[in-house]
Amino acid sequence: MHLQSVALHGFKSFADKTVLTLRPGVTAIVGPNGCGKSNVADAIRWALGEQSPKTLRGQRMEDVIFHGSVSRRPLGLAEVSLVFTNDGDLAVPWSEVMVGRRLYRDGESEYLLNRTACRLKDIHDLFLGTGVNPKAYALMEQERLAHLLTARPIDRRVFIEEAA
Amino acid sequence: MHLQSVALHGFKSFADKTVLTLRPGVTAIVGPNGCGKSNVADAIRWALGEQSPKTLRGQRMEDVIFHGSVSRRPLGLAEVSLVFTNDGDLAVPWSEVMVGRRLYRDGESEYLLNRTACRLKDIHDLFLGTGVNPKAYALMEQERLAHLLTARPIDRRVFIEEAA
Amino acid sequence: AQERFVQAFEAINANFQALFARLFEGGRAGLCLVESEDPLEAGIELQAQPRGKRLQAVSLLSGGEKALTGLALLFAIFYFRPSPFCLLDEVDAPLDDANIDRFVRVLRELSAQTQFIVITHNRKTMEAADVLYGITMDEPGLSRLVSVTLKD
Amino acid sequence: AQERFVQAFEAINANFQALFARLFEGGRAGLCLVESEDPLEAGIELQAQPRGKRLQAVSLLSGGEKALTGLALLFAIFYFRPSPFCLLDEVDAPLDDANIDRFVRVLRELSAQTQFIVITHNRKTMEAADVLYGITMDEPGLSRLVSVTLKD
Ligand SMILES: Nc1ncnc2c1ncn2[C@@H]1O[C@H](COP(=O)(O)OP(=O)(O)OP(=O)(O)O)[C@@H](O)[C@H]1O
Ligand SMILES: Nc1ncnc2c1ncn2[C@@H]1O[C@H](COP(=O)(O)OP(=O)(O)OP(=O)(O)O)[C@@H](O)[C@H]1O
Numbered sequence: 001m002h003l004q005s006v007a008l009h010g011f012k013s014f015a016d017k018t019v020l021t022l023r024p025g026v027t028a029i030v031g032p033n034g035c036g037k038s039n040v041a042d043a044i045r046w047a048l049g050e051q052s053p054k055t056l057r058g059q060r061m062e063d064v065i066f067h068g069s070v071s072r073r074p075l076g077l078a079e080v081s082l083v084f085t086n087d088g089d090l091a092v093p094w095s096e097v098m099v100g101r102r103l104y105r106d107g108e109s110e111y112l113l114n115r116t117a118c119r120l121k122d123i124h125d126l127f128l129g130t131g132v133n134p135k136a137y138a139l140m141e142q143e144r145l146a147h148l149l150t151a152r153p154i155d156r157r158v159f160i161e162e163a164a
Numbered sequence: 165m166h167l168q169s170v171a172l173h174g175f176k177s178f179a180d181k182t183v184l185t186l187r188p189g190v191t192a193i194v195g196p197n198g199c200g201k202s203n204v205a206d207a208i209r210w211a212l213g214e215q216s217p218k219t220l221r222g223q224r225m226e227d228v229i230f231h232g233s234v235s236r237r238p239l240g241l242a243e244v245s246l247v248f249t250n251d252g253d254l255a256v257p258w259s260e261v262m263v264g265r266r267l268y269r270d271g272e273s274e275y276l277l278n279r280t281a282c283r284l285k286d287i288h289d290l291f292l293g294t295g296v297n298p299k300a301y302a303l304m305e306q307e308r309l310a311h312l313l314t315a316r317p318i319d320r321r322v323f324i325e326e327a328a
Numbered sequence: 329a330q331e332r333f334v335q336a337f338e339a340i341n342a343n344f345q346a347l348f349a350r351l352f353e354g355g356r357a358g359l360c361l362v363e364s365e366d367p368l369e370a371g372i373e374l375q376a377q378p379r380g381k382r383l384q385a386v387s388l389l390s391g392g393e394k395a396l397t398g399l400a401l402l403f404a405i406f407y408f409r410p411s412p413f414c415l416l417d418e419v420d421a422p423l424d425d426a427n428i429d430r431f432v433r434v435l436r437e438l439s440a441q442t443q444f445i446v447i448t449h450n451r452k453t454m455e456a457a458d459v460l461y462g463i464t465m466d467e468p469g470l471s472r473l474v475s476v477t478l479k480d
Numbered sequence: 481a482q483e484r485f486v487q488a489f490e491a492i493n494a495n496f497q498a499l500f501a502r503l504f505e506g507g508r509a510g511l512c513l514v515e516s517e518d519p520l521e522a523g524i525e526l527q528a529q530p531r532g533k534r535l536q537a538v539s540l541l542s543g544g545e546k547a548l549t550g551l552a553l554l555f556a557i558f559y560f561r562p563s564p565f566c567l568l569d570e571v572d573a574p575l576d577d578a579n580i581d582r583f584v585r586v587l588r589e590l591s592a593q594t595q596f597i598v599i600t601h602n603r604k605t606m607e608a609a610d611v612l613y614g615i616t617m618d619e620p621g622l623s624r625l626v627s628v629t630l631k632d
């Protein structure tokens with residue numbers, strides 16, 4: 001399986017719908033400080049079910065909804081969709097699987113599997129054993145990598161256990 | 165006042181005596197990963213009286229003594245000396261002030277002011293009010309700078325108070 | 329379960345030693361189980377010794393050495409159990425030019441079986457990518473995807 | 481004592497606002513006293529709003545924006561009360577090229593009254609230095625000072 005596309009709409013600084021189509025191999029995301037690169041990383045975590053606003057640098061989960069700029073009003077909805085190709089790793093018959101998440105400013109929240117409402121548990125169960133989850137070692141930033149070295153032995157074990 | 169020279173001998177990776185002569189203006193220290201640049205920063209902190217081995221990335225203060233390499237045996241002594249020019253900021257008659265610190269592997273430790281043994285308190289008192297101390301905001305690395313932004317309001321206050 | 333963990337641990341440890349030696353052009357590193365006789369309870373200690381240096385606490389390593397050691401461990405896990413994709417956000421920031429080259433070589437190898445999304449400011453890392461996405465904020469506060477460059 | 485602190489606070493705050501606006505080419509930032517009516521007890525809250533963006537928690541800023549904001553605060557204190565010397569260890573690592581230029585410009589100004597020792601991997605920062613010290617480990621595990629380059 002691999003990640004085919006990431007679509008962001010109203011998520012953090014991505015007020016307008018933006019779709020990144022990804023291929024196998026190495027994709028680099030570049031741009032000046034503050035342009036939105038790490039926000040894309042946050043979007044992927046969030047769509048996979050990240051529950052802690054702090055992990056996404058916010059104080060409330062509402063902080064991920066586009067809150068306006070000098071030229072735009074805030075939006076009322078944040079939406080991210082990930083499309084995975086399925087070569088048999090996922091226990092479903094479809095060759096493509098779309099995972100979606102929405103958050104409305106009034107607090108209402110949705111998870112979607114191929115555009116059908118579902119529970120977070122369904123997404124969690126679907127990806128169980130594939131290494132695809134918001135806490136995966138596959139989603140790594142500089143700070144967490146350094147922490148791997150200074151972590152207590154017990155915490156480092158969790159890392160290895162996930163792969164076992 | 166400014167810092168005129170930093171001499172390291174047996175301090176961390178500086179097994180051989182090394183003297184950096186510094187001028188006013190901007191001095192850049194460059195080199196590959198692991199070559200010893202941050203060790204120079206550690207040396208300056210240590211000579212000013214840093215008491216915590218953890219701040220110097222060690223577990224015991226003994227860790228700052230050159231512990232050997234594939235081609236050299238460990239040394240029994242670490243020594244750092246800093247020479248400051250005195251344009252009247254320091255309450256002493258000398259135009260140059262040398263601050264030194266030594267640590268022997270048996271644990272014996274010395275502080276020196278112009279090559280005369282003194283107590284850490286004497287060095288601390290000499291620099292009081294000048295902003296020169298191991299915890300000064302003038303000794304800044306990337307991690308601590310980021311922490312300034314995420315710190316609790318009370319901790320950030322300490323920073324400003326030092327300048328007041 | 330104990331069987332699986334021990335197997336994974338030993339395979340990852342072997343990979344880690346090999347990758348460390350590659351990324352540091354020599355030197356030795358390894359993982360060991362500590363704090364308990366029971367493999368299901370033990371923690372994992374990390375040891376790393378760059379070429380020519382003596383073994384000491386990992387805390388004494390430089391910023392770049394720590395980053396590279398962390399990448400050796402991360403990639404060691406990937407060689408054992410590849411993830412479908414891997415997202416790296418500016419993990420190359422503390423590395424000097426020579427280390428970026430070594431990091432990129434391992435990245436290219438792993439990319440044959442793992443899809444990598446690498447956020448970076450580093451030109452050498454960019455040159456190693458198959459596709460380049462540029463993000464800008466020409467309109468302040470608004471992120472926009474502006475350029476997609478494909479190799480070949 | 482309260483007098484001194486409030487005076488320092490207001491001067492540093494004014495510097496911080498000005499420096500932030502310079503380093504971010506616009507935008508607004510400021511410090512405020514919080515958690516207590518008594519200035520001697522209050523904590524210091526930081527607000528930062530890059531140009532064109534809305535004011536939000538500082539935590540949501542990017543890595544580079546946080547670093548630059550931190551430098552604005554550090555330098556704001558220096559303009560108020562210069563230290564004899566300042567040691568910066570790879571503080572420029574998260575900054576993009578444009579921000580390094582702005583950082584370097586402020587660094588050069590401050591260097592008229594404060595001696596800077598800057599540890600860096602960045603070429604632009606190196607070019608801004610008056611003196612360049614190179615450290616190598618040709619003999620593994622042994623640091624040696626190898627090159628001193630002076631401008632002019
Ligand atoms: N809910 C939101 N609405 C609008 N903008 C937001 C929101 N949340 C965060 N932002 C903006 O996103 C920006 C941060 O983006 P991001 O962290 O992706 O930058 P980056 O490209 O990773 O930069 P760097 O290279 O410095 O790491 C901040 O300036 C912040 O103002
Ligand atoms: N007591 C000691 N004896 C010998 N070597 C030591 C000692 N303490 C630390 N070192 C060595 O110093 C090296 C780290 O040096 P330092 O942190 O100064 O590197 P650096 O130049 O800052 O690199 P980077 O660019 O990665 O930050 C480590 O490899 C470590 O082995």
Ligand SMILES: [Mg+2]
Pocket residue numbers: 037038039542543544
């Ligand atoms: Mg970022």
Ligand SMILES: [Mg+2]
Pocket residue numbers: 201202203390391392
């Ligand atoms: Mg360093």
